[in-house]
Amino acid sequence: MTDKVRVRYAPSPTGYPHVGNIRTALFNWLFARNQGGSFIVRIEDTDQARYVEGAVEAILDGLRWLGMDWDEGPEKNGAFGPYFQSQRLDRYRAAAEKLIAGGHAYRCYCSSARLDQMRAAQEAAKIPTGYDRHCRDKCEPGPEGVTPVVRFKMPLEGRTYFNDLIRGEVAFENALLDDFVLLKSDGFPTYHLANIVDDHDMAITHVMRAEEWLSSTPKHVQLYKAMGYEPPVFAHLPMILGPDRSKLSKRHGAVSIIDYKNQGYLPETMVNFLALLGWSLDATTEIMDVKKVIENFSLDRISKTAAIFNIEKLDWMNGSYIRALSLDEFTDRARPFLEAGVPEAAAYDRDYVKSALALIQERVKKLGELRDQPELTRFFFYQNLEYHAADLVGKGMNTALTRQALQATLDRLEKLEGFGIEAMENDLRPLAAELGLKPGQLFGCIRVAVTGQSVSPPLFQTMAVLGKDRALARIREAIRKTRELAE
Structure with a gap:
């Protein structure tokens, strides 16, 4: 494994990038920049059934808006594009065949109907659901035309151990882990196979991802072992909860990162705010520019406990950043929102618009207020006022x-x-x-x-x-x- 830090952000284009997803990207990017390493973007688009049109563009737009540049990838028009897993299918199929040849995987011909009956019986018996290994030791081809999946042979005994930089040593009982699918019948890999192969091929040194992937890590450790690969260092980031400590949702203000952009939050605010969702410089510092965050970012200051997303704090922070802008910069950033809410403003010269905006800079928490609350400024630009x-x-x-x-x-x-x-x-x-x-x-x-x-x-x-x-x-x-x- 290389001595240089190499991390990746590997989103799935099954939806627009949400707060937790982008926080993961940010922590990876901050760590790479702090360590002088490389930050790689890899689109995990192997789940074709759940692919959402426009999601890739939204992901990349969100990264660019926040200033999270990536360091390599296929070149296009003089810039790096991300890697796409869908362009590496032959590599994953070859890896699956290697595992089968080595006795670490097998073809499974079980039909969807049989698997449904199996799960129903397990639920009725009130036992944990999971594949019953029907095809593990007797690979019997199904009806003609049926394409099998490829499953991994998990060890049936013992425990799988790994060290997590945030949580310390973690262990899972192998008997509780089923023989998971590596390659689907459509020839596309599952997340488990594709990300192991890609992380190895791309020499990823640290895998920082959401806590929800912690339970998948023993599967990945066993896959690394079976493939003869050295595993990376793992760090599973704390969950993000709402102020009421329930799962973060739209009612807490958690929406797509593009929605925050459209609402008029500043990118520097979002970087500052997201950095504090699970990491801190000290017990008191709240406002930090990205340079200061990069200089001080370290994995040992990432919390084990869940982070709390507070939209009121975000609004306060954004207002602070807006007030700190020079009037010229505020005018440049605010004008598109202003003209969306008060189209008449487009007819006025910059000096007049600037003098009008100077009077409301202290009052605005989000630039979107200029669009959504035209009453803040319309009297500066209307020729005739309408009132009783x-x-x-x-x-x-x-x-x-x-x-x-x-x-x-x-x-x-x-x-x-x-x-x-x-x-x-x-x-x-x-x-x-x-x-x-x-x-x-x-x-x-x-x-x-x-x-x-x-x-x-x-x-x-x-x-x-x-x-x-x-x-x-x-x-x-x-x-x-x-x-x-x-x-």
Whole structure:
């Protein structure tokens, strides 16, 4: 085995990549980068019946989005593509034949009907289900045209031991493990055979995978032994649970990694958050850029206990990363989401969009809010606001008083030479007292007049972005609305 660390991420394209799957990829990638090793992507597409169209593209898109580059594979257009198991079928069939010739595997002609009857009888007898080894010692061909599967001959006695870097020494009773299928009747290998052959051929040194594969590892250890291969080092990663400690599901916020991208989470947030699902730098550090995570990543700090996925923590972390962006970077990242929610924004130049986004950067937790909550920004880009005239009349106000307040505001602002934030506030704050109003009452009706809604970024900053001509035109329109309300 090579001294250089070589790890792999081997997803099955039977669905879009979920949080646990991508966390496994990330831990492998971080370990490879920390050790100066190689990270390989291998698509395990041998389960043709469950293949999902578009899943491979989603897997690769997710890796690229998170910045997880891979180091080798078939070259295409100057870049590495992943390996595909479906392109290596002859290799797996040859391995199966080698195992049969060595007495470590056999052909099984049992029909699906017989296997169903066998399982039903086992369940009725309340004994563990598993293949009864009917064909193990007497290989009898079935009806003409029946293609057999190939099964591995598990030892019938003793125990299989292996060392796990996270869990220590693990042992399984061989008698409890059945003769599992290596090669299916369609000529495609099972996961067990294909991943053993591939890991050997690709000189994989460390197999880091989900805890759910722990029970399959004794089968793999026996396969390595039968093939005469040196096994890699194993590390089975802790489960990810919801805050209620139940199995992670969509109700906990666990969706495809592509969904997180579409919701407007930043890739650097996701790398930081996923790294902390089972690994930690210390007891307190939460925010870490990828460089710091790579520098400090080690297998000895991976927890044995389940990690807790907390969507509220993810939202908090994403908000922190958004606030840390420069305004230029925030504008670049936010604009596609903004224009998806407020198409009118596409007609405005970058400087204007940037000045508008500056007022909401502190409030946004996900970039998708700009698309899904157009009320956050639409008043910056709409030519005409749509709101009910009654919305202008705030608490403790009436139509006449509201119209008087807006007219007085218009008179003051028309005389204002500049339209700076401080100048507007110095001019309008005393006006509230002169009119016998609380500042909130005056500013409330002005806010509705210039934005069409009762909640917005700070009023004077918003008016400064809108500019004097547009802000005053909206106040004039609001005065007209109050006249209609009185009629």
